[in-house]
Amino acid sequence: MADEALFEFLHMEIVSHIYKEQQSGKAEMDNKDRAVCVSVLEGMGFRVGQGLIERLTRDSPSFKDELDIMKFICKDFWTKVFRRQVDNLRTNHQGTYVLQDNKFAMLTQLSSGKQYLDQAPKYLAFSCGVVRGALSNLGMESVVTAEVSVMPSCKFQVVIQKL
């Protein structure tokens, strides 16, 4: 248990540190401030995701295509990092993927329901970065965003950037 808790508590501390440092002195944060925080957290997640996928795929065979990689992310990667598999993966077969996790690990510590929905982005930025970092190390550049309509369920949208 403690490894999980250790990570979760540290993550909470980081979120609060980064928001505090951005707000420093100001009475209210504006959208630009919030965007800076999200971007810092996302960047941290990106590098963490790169490190994790490197360890996880060390002994894996190579992947046959994009969908194969996405399936690996939804099963193996998600299980190791977020402790369960993605519940649903959808794609338009044109580089957009929607990953639905009905009980997302980073949201289970928060109250369920709709009450704190406006706080969700804070706690998802890091995870979006983790997914983007993992994909990037597998050769897929992407934009990853998250959307919550009822906690602790979360929908990640991955849009692959074609070069």
Add this chain to the structure above:
Amino acid sequence: MADEALFEFLHMEIVSHIYKEQQSGKAEMDNKDRAVCVSVLEGMGFRVGQGLIERLTRDSPSFKDELDIMKFICKDFWTKVFRRQVDNLRTNHQGTYVLQDNKFAMLTQLSSGKQYLDQAPKYLAFSCGVVRGALSNLGMESVVTAEVSVMPSCKFQVVIQKL
């Protein structure tokens, strides 16, 4: 494995973020800058330690004295948080404890030996805070410092503050 790695990678990110933000623009950090970084990391650790011990002792019987608490920290707490027991616990029976861990989890990712000794404090500040936070929640206010002479071995000194 990934929970461990997740925590370790995130911890590395935080250390580097906090040092970068303190250095911002300056060519060199002075001792005061370094002290600020250590103190921020120690504070994060403190709150994480408080949270962890709360979960860990939820179902524990109460402790009979100070030494009993220290033994719990060295065995149960250390195992859950740092993945092994403390190798050696010494005390002068006047409120000073020395905890020796010959293979400290937060240093095993760094090179062994004496080459990067000067980098060690960065990576120990959070852990010192974790220990201080845990003790504080058990009613013992303390000062916790760490000393490394050969990586990855580490000696923590806990000095209990008598009120």
